[in-house]
Amino acid sequence: MHPQDQITKPVLEVRNVTKFFGDLAALKEVSLAITRGESALLYGPNGAGKTTLLRMLASLARPSSGEILFDGRNIERDGTQAKAAIGFVSHATFLYGELTVRENLKFFGSLFGLSNLEKRIDTALDLFHMRSRSNVFARDLSRGLQQRTSLARAFLHEPDIVILDEPFTGLDSESVKNLESLMLRLPEQGKALLFSTHDFDQGAALARRLIVLRAGRVRYNGPLAGAPLDDLGIVRSAERVTDE
Amino acid sequence: MSSLKIIWNVFAKDLRVEWRNRETLASMCVFGLLIVFLFNFAFETAHEENLRLLPAILWVAIAFAGVLGFNRSFASERENACLEGMTLAPVDPSMIFVGKMLANLFFLGIAEVVMGFAAALWFNVSFLPALGELILIAFFGTLGYAALGTIFGAIAANTRMREVMLTVLQFPIAFWILMLSIDATGNAMRGDPNGDWLGGVARVAGISLVFLVASFLLFEYVLEE
Numbered sequence: 127m128h129p130q131d132q133i134t135k136p137v138l139e140v141r142n143v144t145k146f147f148g149d150l151a152a153l154k155e156v157s158l159a160i161t162r163g164e165s166a167l168l169y170g171p172n173g174a175g176k177t178t179l180l181r182m183l184a185s186l187a188r189p190s191s192g193e194i195l196f197d198g199r200n201i202e203r204d205g206t207q208a209k210a211a212i213g214f215v216s217h218a219t220f221l222y223g224e225l226t227v228r229e230n231l232k233f234f235g236s237l238f239g240l241s242n243l244e245k246r247i248d249t250a251l252d253l254f255h256m257r258s259r260s261n262v263f264a265r266d267l268s269r270g271l272q273q274r275t276s277l278a279r280a281f282l283h284e285p286d287i288v289i290l291d292e293p294f295t296g297l298d299s300e301s302v303k304n305l306e307s308l309m310l311r312l313p314e315q316g317k318a319l320l321f322s323t324h325d326f327d328q329g330a331a332l333a334r335r336l337i338v339l340r341a342g343r344v345r346y347n348g349p350l351a352g353a354p355l356d357d358l359g360i361v362r363s364a365e366r367v368t369d370e
Numbered sequence: 371m372s373s374l375k376i377i378w379n380v381f382a383k384d385l386r387v388e389w390r391n392r393e394t395l396a397s398m399c400v401f402g403l404l405i406v407f408l409f410n411f412a413f414e415t416a417h418e419e420n421l422r423l424l425p426a427i428l429w430v431a432i433a434f435a436g437v438l439g440f441n442r443s444f445a446s447e448r449e450n451a452c453l454e455g456m457t458l459a460p461v462d463p464s465m466i467f468v469g470k471m472l473a474n475l476f477f478l479g480i481a482e483v484v485m486g487f488a489a490a491l492w493f494n495v496s497f498l499p500a501l502g503e504l505i506l507i508a509f510f511g512t513l514g515y516a517a518l519g520t521i522f523g524a525i526a527a528n529t530r531m532r533e534v535m536l537t538v539l540q541f542p543i544a545f546w547i548l549m550l551s552i553d554a555t556g557n558a559m560r561g562d563p564n565g566d567w568l569g570g571v572a573r574v575a576g577i578s579l580v581f582l583v584a585s586f587l588l589f590e591y592v593l594e595e
Contacts, residue, residue, distance in 0.1 A: 220458070221450050222450070237456060263390075
């Protein structure tokens with residue numbers, strides 16, 4: 127495959143995906159594609175379907191109809207490679223309270239079958255400044271520190287696709303800056319980044335592409351620069367301050 | 371990664387979590403002992419009657435202690451959505467099932483040994499004459515029961531009335547394992563005159579393996595929402 131093809135060919139593709147919870151349609155015929163080396167902000171109000179979409183991309187939920195492809199293969203039928211390539215952070219931390227930070231990472235790393243696991247754990251812990259707390263039980267950590275451990279878990283296997291659902295939850299300003307700089311570096315490394323946040327300005331500073339979801343439908347999917355923010359009902363915080 | 375390694379990692383993780391909080395095993399043993407003690411207190415019977423009643427008493431104690439353990443086993447998975455976290459890994463969900471099922475089998479096995487000792491003491495019976503048969507019956511009966519407990523524990527973990535749900539879901543199906551196990555245990559303890567103890571073991575093993583295989587195959591679908 128030509129290197130250029132590898133960059134432009136979608137690594138994750140959502141095709142006409144609809145998701146029902148009972149009678150409620152959380153997503154309605156959503157289609158979009160994510161390519162390697164791009165960073166996309168998934169934005170929308172509460173209940174727009176962002177978390178549902180991200181969970182489906184991480185293979186944690188199945189579409190009611192439509193399909194999700196990883197490198198052209200349906201992840202419902204063959205999800206192993208997709209799982210190995212995706213790092214996912216959600217609202218839940220996926221951490222065992224009775225295990226230490228290191229033991230948690232060791233357990234999840236072992237499920238990924240990673241070699242040089244101890245070295246990888248040290249690298250992931252250093253990435254989120256958690257090395258000094260590696261022997262602390264997860265239950266004794268604050269929400270912010272649990273979030274940093276959860277991020278370390280997601281980056282442990284050096285995923286090609288990073289999916290982050292509200293990753294800044296509970297983080298202090300220094301940790302936010304650290305995560306932001308890491309997120310900015312991911313596209314340069316040829317990795318795909320898809321994340322959601324309620325702070326549009328913070329997200330816009332980190333992404334080149336904008337996907338707006340509203341009531342389960344994609345309202346906008348394109349470059350962030352030049353996106354019709356007014357039409358999409360997005361108010362930037364600078365404008366909000368000026369209005370007030 | 372080899373399936374055995376995944377199974378071992380899940381099993382070892384459950385053991386480590388239990389070692390740290392000591393909730394599951396302690397509650398299973400105490401609850402099981404209470405049931406055996408209460409029955410002993412309620413029935414002041416002769417030795418022959420003890421041999422007739424004890425298999426049912428023991429399996430009732432095992433059944434209720436097991437439910438308690440299966441609920442606890444998934445409590446740590448439910449917290450912070452850890453079960454979901456495991457499914458993010460590129461592993462066959464059936465291997466996660468086997469790891470968790472073996473941990474449940476291990477805990478229930480220890481509780482059974484404790485209950486067995488207490489029952490022998492309080493009911494003044496000896497298991498030694500039929501120890502080999504009883505170990506086989508207990509192993510296969512517990513294997514099937516732990517398999518059902520693991521899959522129904524995973525189902526109930528995502529429901530609102532999870533403690534009630536596990537009991538309601540599990541007992542109607544586990545009834546068959548319990549019934550055959552009680553029958554086989556009784557025959558073994560009384561010294562079956564037809565010498566058909568192997569048939570009893572085979573029936574318990576057969577039904578347990580059916581439930582084990584069914585649970586193994588269905589676990590993947592249980593993990594999905």
